[in-house]
Amino acid sequence: MSVYLLIHGAWHGAWCWGKMIALLESAGHRAIAIDLPGHGEDKTPISELTLEAYANCVATVIDGLDQEVILVGHSMGGMAVSQAAEYRPNRIKSLVYISAFLFKNGQNMIDVIPPHPYVQISDDGDTMTVSKHKVKDMLYNNCHMEDVQDAVSRWQVEALRPLLTPLELTQGNFGRIPRYYIECLRDNSVTIETQRSMQTASPCKKVFTLDTDHTPLFSTPGQLCSILLNQI
Template identity: 45%
Template sequence: MSTFILVHGAWHGAWCWERIVPLLEAQGHCAIAPDLPGMGNDGSPLAEVTLEQWARFVAAIVRQQPEPVILVGHSRGGIVVSQAAEYVPNRIRTLVYLAAFLVPNGRTLHETMRRIPPRPESKDSLVFAPDGATSTIAPDAVRRVFYNTTPDEWVAQAEALSGPEPMMSFTTPLQVTDGRYGSVDRVYIECTRDRAIAPQLQRMMAAEMPCREVITIDTDHSPFYSAPDTLAAHLMAITESRPEADRRRTPDGRDRTGTKKETA
């Protein structure tokens, strides 16, 4: 059985995985869905959180697990799991990008977003704080942009629980290396009816930073609510398709010859 660590995206918290965690656990897997500092039910001041803090927080959870994990990042969570992988590459079996930002070293989420023109569906979707340090999702944009194929009851849940996002997550450059982050197996799950991250951009990112596999789901940006059974099935299938190099690695990160990857 496998351990999944599920990292939520912008304006969200651990709550967004509530339909996925039981499905994974029912099949004997371990599923951990934390609130990132300052998000969800975590009370850390948003003005003080950084991308590095988020990544170190996730890396610490990864280190606590007895075996290498499957680390899943949704949307903005993609940059968090990428940065975390730089710190603990030997403790991650596979990075899974779920409709997520797959950003190269030195680039920001905002720069990546601007690679394609904005679409009409996403117009006026954010409300910025007076100081510009945080943003929230405009009430009419929760369904329109993020949950356009999700049942009404779950849209209402997202509307009630979504909160502010620190804008530093859009403007902080990723700092990763080929030797560490680049050594980790990657899988991308694209969502074909996504209005938050255009499918065109998802395919562009996955092509330019090649992944072992690209999985397609015909759903909106939030399959954890709109298609939980389908998403859980794909996540569990990933556990059966791990790369050959991982099969040769022991739980402490050593390969069968005794070599161990260096950690930060």
């Protein structure tokens, strides 16, 4: 039995992994999804959100488990996954990035991800969001409408400070964990060009391709689960 620890992306929470948890558990594995600070049911104030807080949250869950984890990050969750891997390299079997931010040491979001025309920054510069009528086009363009409506009903603003914080990674910790990337060809959020640029800069053990949007955990959960179960 493997343990999959699932880390959500921006504007989401543990709730977005429901389909994947059901599939992984039906195959006899353990799947755990958590809310990063300030997301989902976690009410940490935006003023207290940091990349370190995200990574420590992941590390704390890892510390409470009795075996190595397959640590999976979607989208922005890739930053939390990478920083947590630096903190707990001996407890992580592999890292999986699903159209996720795969940055090198010292990089933050501005260094790698081009500005998106749909993303709106708050007047105080503390948060970002996407207007509801643009969400489907940006993140869920291959998803069923019921999934889109459910996601929009749970929508939250995203703190910018964690995304603007440079990662602190070393080859001796983060660098020794096998990395896998699952790229999404129809991604209107993190374009395939950006995904492949990150892969070139931080080569992975293997890259898998899905012909879908930014959120395969909604749009193609069966295909995504098959990769996690059979090829990683």
